[in-house]
Amino acid sequence: PGNRIRYEWKCRYPIAYYLISFSVSDYMDYSFYVKEPSGSDSILVQNYIFNDSAYFTKNKTAIDKTADLIRPYSKIFGAYPFSREKYGHCLAPMGGGMEHQTMTTLVNFGFLLVAHELAHQWFGDQVTCKTWQDIWINEGFASYAEYLAEQYLVSQTEADNWIIRYNRFIRSVPNGSIYVPVPDKNNEDRIFDSRLSYKKGASMIHMIRQELDDDELFFDILRTFLVLHQYGNADAEDFRSILEQKSNRDFGWFFDQWFYGQGYPIHQISWNQKNDTLFINSLQT
Numbered sequence: 001p002g003n004r005i006r007y008e009w010k011c012r013y014p015i016a017y018y019l020i021s022f023s024v025s026d027y028m029d030y031s032f033y034v035k036e037p038s039g040s041d042s043i044l045v046q047n048y049i050f051n052d053s054a055y056f057t058k059n060k061t062a063i064d065k066t067a068d069l070i071r072p073y074s075k076i077f078g079a080y081p082f083s084r085e086k087y088g089h090c091l092a093p094m095g096g097g098m099e100h101q102t103m104t105t106l107v108n109f110g111f112l113l114v115a116h117e118l119a120h121q122w123f124g125d126q127v128t129c130k131t132w133q134d135i136w137i138n139e140g141f142a143s144y145a146e147y148l149a150e151q152y153l154v155s156q157t158e159a160d161n162w163i164i165r166y167n168r169f170i171r172s173v174p175n176g177s178i179y180v181p182v183p184d185k186n187n188e189d190r191i192f193d194s195r196l197s198y199k200k201g202a203s204m205i206h207m208i209r210q211e212l213d214d215d216e217l218f219f220d221i222l223r224t225f226l227v228l229h230q231y232g233n234a235d236a237e238d239f240r241s242i243l244e245q246k247s248n249r250d251f252g253w254f255f256d257q258w259f260y261g262q263g264y265p266i267h268q269i270s271w272n273q274k275n276d277t278l279f280i281n282s283l284q285t
Contacts (some may be wrong), residue, residue, distance in 0.1 A: 011101070012084050014231040015129045021100035023090050026051045030060075034067035036083070037073040042255050043070065043080055046088035046103075062109035063089070065153075073145070077119075078223045081126035081230065087118070090125065099142070101125045121146030127229045132191045133180040134235040138257070139192070140178065140201020140221075147202065154241045163206060166199040174263045178204060180235065198209040204258045213246055221246045 028051040033042035045066050049056055067090035069089065074080055080087065082102045090105045097106030097113050099120030106113060123141035129138075151159035176196045191197065209218045225234070225242045236259055243251055268283040 006096050013101070014081055015101050016125070019099065019101040019125055021090070021098070021105055023048075023105060024090055025091075028056065030063065031055065031088075032064070032067070036079060037071055038074065038079055043083050044086040045070070046188070047088050048088070048090040048103075049283050050091055058122065059109050062111065065109075065111060066114060066118065068153055069115055069149060072148070073119060076148060076152075076222070077122045078226055081121060081223075081226075087121065089114075099124050100177050108163075110168070112129075113147065113150035115146050119148075122226055127226055127234050128232075128233065130235040130238075133182070133185050135155065135180060135191050135197045136178050136201040136204075136236060137234055137239070139197045140205055143198045143202035144205040163203070166205055168211065170195055170200045170203055171264055177262050178259050191245040207258065208243065208251075208254070211251075217247060222228065 006216045019123065023162055025048075027048040029046065030049055031044060034045055035042045039224050047066075049059070049063075066087070067131070070080060085102045088103045089109070089241045090100075090103050092105050092107065094105065094107050096118040097104055099117045101121070104114075104117040104120075106117060119142040123145075124138035127137065129135050142221055145163050149158050172193065176193070178196055178201050180187075180197070182192055209215070212221075213217050223245055224246060225239055228242065229238060236255065240255055266285045268285075269280065271278060275281070
């Protein structure tokens, strides 16, 4: 009535309540399709961009890289989990990005920002952390996906530089666990601590990959975890259970040190030689 228009949105998949978003602006719609390596149908990639032709021209190449990211992620993590709907981006004047299900809200199209938020569609949206104390399920894996984006789409050198840069950041302060302790479970700044939940969480995943020393097994573990908990919730112990079952190894000690524990090892090593004997003294803190 009265020349008004009614729009309705529906979601074909279960959705965590905090992944719903509503945004209004003078947008232009730039959409394209991408076909997954294992998919039979193409996925709509719908981008709501500020209606500014100069902005679009400047950012088109960066937006198009979304297709380049969807393809390797679909191989590594399994098929895109919301293929019957879409994936996309909605610009907003905010800090960073937020992985709203099928429609990430972000401030710009920086390569690692786009890579991080896209990865959340698997880790965070398809499988959501049971409690904020296990935000690692969301942010640790999405951060590690930045490394994977560098590794698969840029170069191993840039991926190595990513690890070196953030390991230095992690070690800038010795305290703090990846797991959010009970006293801080409602502390937003602690939950979304970039050093602990994001980058140390990512570094821990990288160490698991090195411990396994078998990429086929490592990525199979990731896919199995996502399939078993898809459209539901999981915590670190759920992931550890699958890791141990698939690898037939105990990772309890590893999680005690790196997930629940704090700090990192510091080694002070001295040596001397007497005739044909080498003496090594290692002080580990």
